[in-house]
Amino acid sequence: MAARKHGTIHWRAPALMVGSLIVGICLALGHHFFYKSLQGTEVSSRDVKIAGWKASSQQLNTAGGTAFAFVVKASLILATSVAYFQLLFRTLTTGTFTLRQLDNAYAGLEDLIAFGYLPFTWRFSMLALLALTAWLLPVAAIIAPAALSVTYAELRPSLSRPLTVPQPAFESLAFGTLYLQEEAGSVFKAFSVPSEEVSRVAQVAAAAGTVLPIAPPSINASWLVSMDAPRLACGDLEPDLVKNLRNNILEVFNTSMLNNSANTDNANKMFTYLAWANDSTIEPRPFVRDGDTWKLQTEAFSVSKDILIAIFPRAATSGTITNDTTPFGRDNTTLLDWFFADSTKLHCTLWPSTYTLNFTYDGLDQTQRIEIVAIDEPLTDILKDEWPDPSELLSYLRLPDDDRTVHQSNRTANRRFLRSASYQSIMTAFMPLVTGASGFAEVGVATLPYGGENQAPGTYPTFTTQVFSTSLLHTRELAALLPPQDKALRFADNSFNMDRDGVVSLLPSSSASSTLKPFRTAIEELFFNVTLSMASSEQLLYNQSSPFAPPAVDVTFDRFGNIYVYAEDKLWLAYGIAIGVTIFNVVIGLVVMAHTGASFTANLSTIVRIAKNASVESTAGMNEGALPGKDPLPKDFANAKLSLRSTDHVELRQMDGAEYTRVAESTATESDVQLLHKRLSDSRTIQTE
Known part of the structure; x- marks a missing residue:
């Protein structure tokens, strides 16, 4: 081989x-x-x-x-x-x-x-x-x-189907009483008085500072909708209007001072907050003469789309003013100019807009989240005096219920007309919440001593505002008008630190001014919240039989269950x-x-072949009785040393054809084992190289 x-x-x-x-x-x-x-x-x-x-x-x-x-x-x-x-x-x-x-x-x-x-x-x-x-x-x-x-979470994909979602019924008569008035030259003037429901929703939303809960079609619902809605856009007051404002305040104070010479204790107090309304037909200034006294322009609600606001934080710390020629400071600036230097003056205007909104309801308490995706301005301002001819609308309103129809030819005009009237209703309900005046002595109240030449002492003109009852209180500008909290320390004996600490612990916690929003941003957001909160009232939603009811939108319903x-x-x-x-x-x-x-x-053949070419050195004999190799290893064999012989000096036996024979203990002797080994060795021998 x-x-x-x-x-x-x-x-x-x-x-x-x-x-x-x-x-x-x-x-x-x-x-x-x-x-x-x-x-x-x-x-x-x-x-x-x-x-x-x-x-x-x-x-x-x-x-x-x-x-x-x-x-x-x-x-x-x-x-x-x-x-x-x-x-x-x-x-x-x-x-x-x-x-x-x-x-x-x-x-x-x-x-x-x-x-x-x-x-x-x-x-x-x-x-x-x-x-x-x-x-x-x-x-x-x-x-x-x-x-x-496995966890409990949202399932994908979500279910979706077209449904009618809550939207304020702007193109309807739900928001108030509509008045149409024909003026000279066949020009129609229209204004709307808000309904009690509109006023109620506006007051609640303004106090809450958020959109009131709107009922979704179902739980865990979300949808994207595009809707026309009014928007309050605020910017800085124009320079000419700032000049008119300063002159108007000066005129009011000077008139009061003329009648205050007999009693110098009744000093005038500068306004800390002023907000008034007007439109293009009224001079844009806060105060107008009303006989022998002054009146703040807050009665032009039904025909106004503008709110003008002035906030004077310096007047909250030093509100006394005597006349415009009193020097103040080393720069010789007048006291009134000093008030104006650090003031916030805004001009807010009502604009029709198109909102793209994303509504989401989720969580155990169905938290309402509304995201403004986009705001688009219209090409034309429907709130201007360019009204469509309301003759068709008037005839429609006067018809019996079963005969009321909307002519297709006037469909667009009627929709614009109704939408404009609804916008005015919201603006009219919103204005009383922010207009008015506040002074140095008391938050939310302002008084003019001796308001006119024939004004009797004790009957001074008094102006108020509800703005401090709204969420606008938590703005940088209005927070600065609040009286400092440390005035409460006068109730404690300052000589005892324990008393002082006790009073301080009872004071309300105050927010850092850096975390408060600016008034301009806050009032725009507040108007949006008030507007969208109209959808929280069923009385202000569309009747589905209305020809102007919006179409259904795709509503997605999030499903929850066990997922991998x-x-x-x-x-x-x-x-x-x-x-x-x-x-x-x-x-x-x-x-x-x-x-x-x-x-x-x-x-096993590998073990046998290695054992065949190994030498074992042991002081004890390696012969076992019955069942050789059984566990455990005999103690006499444990220390036996095994080493492999070098293959260069031994004959390698081919073991493929070798046979294993068990020798009975009763008949086998050592000579028999040696004889068997010799037979197997001689049967197949391979000569080493």
């Missing part, structure tokens, strides 16, 4: 080692994509029947993930075990070892006690490292399945470490093969 060549590496061991690693990586990817396909999907409650057994989809998915983790672990451990045995058999060729040491090394992957002894043999240190990784690789199979969990959540980081943390360690082990196995020039498997 031809002689075998030494130093060749058979393909089976390296292929098994590298192949197991590749299979493990592919299975880990499969596990990842399996969980990825479940991410965000609903956990089905339906049972699946398999061979007469019932199982839920969640149980099947959990079992699938566990199966993936098991085969990944098995593949990586197989690759590591092959590398381990390459290192083990390589180590056997490096010296002499006791049988106890060899038992520990051979069983290090399957016997925890044997593994524990490996580190105590210094030549087994690398074996101990590989065995340690093999023992820890199953941890990855525990962590990886936990990457998939996949944490990729958990899976790849476990698999990444396991694969990385296995790659390290495989590299060691390949390097050992290259140095050894051969590969090994853990087959």
Whole structure:
């Protein structure tokens, strides 16, 4: 028989080692994509029947993930075990070892006690490292399945269907009483007095500072809608109007001073807050003469689309004013100019606009969130005096209910007319909330001593405002007008710190001015909140039989339930470490093969062949009685030393055709064993090179 060549590496061991690693990586990817396909999907409650057994989809998915983790672990451990045995058999060729040491090394992957002894043999240190990784690789199979969990969250995709959503019925007569008046030249003037419901909603929304709850079509609903609505746009007061304002205030004070010469104690107090209304037909100044006294222009509500506002924070700390020629400060600026220097002066105008709004209702309490997506200005201002001819609308309003029709030819004009009247109703309801005056002595109240030449003492003109009862109180400008809280300390004895601290603890907490909104932004937002809050009242919604009722919009309903959540980081943390360690082990196995020039498997034939070419040095005989090789290792054999003979000086026996014969204890003798060994040795002999 031809002689075998030494130093060749058979393909089976390296292929098994590298192949197991590749299979493990592919299975880990499969596990990842399996969980990825479940991410965000609903956990089905339906049972699946398999061979007469019932199982839920969640149980099947959990079992699938566990199966993936098991085969990944098995593949990586197989690759590591092959590398381990390459290192083990390589180590056997490096010296002499006791049988106890060899038992520990051979069983290090399957016997925890044997593994524990490996580190105590210094030549087994690398074996101990590989065995340690093999023992820890199953941890990855525990962590990886936990990457998939179940949680209660929103289901995708959401349901959607067209529905009618709440919108203020601007193109209707729901917002108030409409008045039409024909003036000279056949020019029609129209104005609307707000209904009690409009005024009520405006007051509540202004006090709350938010949009009142609007009833959605259903829970967890959201929709996007485009709607026409009025908008309050504020800017700086024009310079000529600022001049008129200053002159008007000066005129009012000078008139009062003329009648105050007999009693100098009744000094005038500068206004801290002024807001008035007017339109193009009335001079834009706050005060007008009313006989012998002065009147603040707050009665032009029904024909006005403008609000003019002036806030003087310096007047809140030093409100006394005598006349315009009194020097103040080193710059010789007058006291009135000093008040104006640090003031806020705004001109707010009502404009028709088109809002694109996103409504969302979610959470346990169905929190209402409204987002302004876009605001578009119209090409024309429907609030100007260019009104359409209301003859068709008048005839429509006077017809019996069963005969009321809207001519298609006048449909656009009628819609614009009704929309404009509704906008004016909202503006008319909003103005009393912000117009009026406030002075130095009392928040929300202003008084003019001796308002006119014939004014009797004690009957001074008094002006009020409700603005401090609205959410506008929490703005930078109005917060500065409030009296300082430390005035309350006069109720305590300042000589005792405990009394002072007690009073301070009873004072209301104050917000830092840096966190407050500017008045300009706040009043624009407040008007929007008031306008949209009209949809919270069923009386101010569209009648679906109206020809002007808006069409249905797509409403999305969020669904909630149990869904799968996949944490990729958990899976790849476990698999990444396991694969990385296995790659390290495989590299060691390949390097050992290259140095050894051969590969090994853990087959029994490998053990027999190694034992055949090994020499055992023992002080005790190596013959066992019945069942040789049974556990445990006899103490007499434990310290026997085994070493491999060099293959350059021995005959290699081909073991493929060898037979194992069990010799009965009652008939076999030592000479019989030697005779049997000689027969097997002589049957097949391969001459070494």
